[in-house]
Amino acid sequence: MLALPCLYPPQEETCNAASATVALFYTVLFTFTERLASKPTVMSTWRRLHVKVRTTRGLFSPRRVSEQSTWLCGRLTLSQSLRTGRPFRNDFFKDLEAQLAAMRKKAADALPGSSWSPFEPNPNLPPERADIVIVGGGVMGWSIAYWLKQKERIQRGLKVVVVERDLTYSQASTVLSAGGIRQQFSLPENICLSLASAEFMRNINEHLGVLNEDPVDLQFNHSGYLFLASQDVAHIMEENYNTQRQAGAKVLLLSPAQLKEKFPWINTDGVVLASYGLENEGWFDPWTLLNAFRRKAISMGVIQCCGEVTDFDYTINVMKTVDGSRMDFRRIKSVKVQMPNSLEYQAVECAIVVNAAGAFSGKLAQMLGIGCGPKDTIAGIPLPVEPRKRYVYVVHCPDGPGLDCPFLIDYSGVYFRREGLGGNYITGASPEEAEEPDISNLEVDNQFFEDKVWPSLAYRVPAFEKLKVTSSWAGFYDYNTFDQNGIIGIHPLTNNMYFATGFSGHGLQHSPAVGRAVAELILDGNFKTLDLSGLGFRRILAQEPMLERNIV
């Protein structure tokens, strides 16, 4: 292509027929190959070629000169004076093309099913219509979005929108968590969820790898969880151990002597029994998991939208029960999404809403009127999920346990784990029910470390007597006040809102499996791989808690 201009002798100003044809041929060739190389379909190339040929014929000499001008500085003035006419005529055809394109677009917009509106749309607004709206873009929300796309039967057959109010995730529990995964739960459902999630993470690149992008590296630390039990709770630990073994988890029970042998740096006073996870336990980077889910889901066509869900538009069907009391059945028609820092909002019409708003899912359910009915009826039972503030402290202790430090959970409630290789550890504890801190902000109470965490920590591991708190943060547990377990499924009185919330400190590790379960519930109508019906809303209405005894 670069050699092209040299074909025209620079002196030749008047064009004869022969050179005109040659030049025309080259220009056509040029435009053709240029078009081809730069993109559109062959058909439109031909169509445009037509126009181009006509254009070039009329514009032949100015084009030639201008091409020379780039090569011959001496002719610059001349070519510039000649060029004046060219933009004008070229503009005419360019305009024509643009006009035609605009016309085609208008015609397409006028067709039914297009999302055209008479106002200039804000490009950040969510679409007007969607099949499924997921509220909350934490790890739960994105996992559900991924699995919905993964399970859809026709490619691009489902329109899924994820609404997240804060794309910096400054308050989301996902990125403020400790990132641990364990199988040491007391409920078979939780154990199976963990096993399934661990398998997902083992093959994460088969699930979440995107072609031509870097593989996902979760930075998984296979260090295991170590639970310590005192005299009072040893029998519970033994029971849990049996449940865990039955579900297929590789867990080991240790006597204090064995514990001392395996972890010589632990003070075993007061410990009667310990259980240690051999496989599929450890911790990983929550950010990486969240971003991997998000990247994959977006690559599969999920729409991400930044905005806050502030209201729902729903219909109410009133029904009477046999004994004559009134029941309101709600059905969501649209979700109102408020744009950040503006008064603008968009109502997204949708068939199904997924409540994955983590700690704030209780508030979201309230907007729908769940729990606002008269007391002692089903409508009066709220979603029992509320934010609870938990502190995490990063401490530096060069003489600490080192590489063989597991995720240790003491019977006092204090936990710690290694963070990196430089002698840093993260630690924390859950406060007493009566001493729950204020949840209006995410400030850290350093006194809590001095009073509640450090004494137990230093007692258990004497090396921690000398340590330095280097930083700290706080995050919200999506705390289920009813039984500290996840709530998965629909509300009986609102039949198109699905819940995936209330995981109370183990939501991150369960997100891959829960996402799959919710997608099955939505697309297949019931659970296919793991039966989680025990974790539905029904238990709350029936007041039958599924208590998890290994809550950290």
Next chain:
Amino acid sequence: MSAPLMSLHRCFQRSAFCLVGRRMWSSSSVSPPPLHTRMLLFLTQRFYDIEMLLRWRSHMKRRSIQKKNAYYGYTKSFYGPDIAAAYYILSLKGGFRYTGQSDWFRADQRGKFSWDFLNHKDTSLEEVDMSYTVINYTGLENFYGQQSLKTLLLRGCPEVDDWFLARLHMFQDSLEELDISHCPRITTGGLAALRNLKGLQRLDISYLPGISSPGLVIILLEEMLPHCQITASGYDHNLRQQGEEEK
């Protein structure tokens, strides 16, 4: 004529293409990927179909690895776990030695092996050499119940990763020697799981490209496994020296 072509064609922004194109050809410090890779990259950016084919290819690759590492349940039910493990090893072109015997059974370059190993029913394996094979996490299932395995050589195995190392706890009472050098997918997070191997006496972790700050990791490993002799060559010299002083 154009309709099928149109369906093949990928809608994408011209600018994005230019950007990628330029980046592809002008990388100066990092050596560019080979021509056919760039060609494929270029094509996947234009056609969904090529992307599909590539995805399908990687899927088939994974499938074939998975198939090679399948659970030898059929052999196990007929000949017992030891023969099943032995058969699995030979099928993957590895080698092994039975407990109490001196000669090794090995597959040759082309994967051929003699069937004499069938004569030793109910003899457990003592040494296994799976170097440069595609053994992975699932394949380990075939070794379940090998209580007297002392040596496991996994030099240069592309599929050995951290999850694999975490699963080695099944040999926690017997394993004495482990060679995981040249395994590209091992990281520090997996090495921490070796703490479960109580009887480990020799460990080779040379040339692991996946571990960052190897000097520190080696020191920490030596702290964690005090009775184990750790070989770690192929790392930055200054850091190596630190590691040796600590020893």
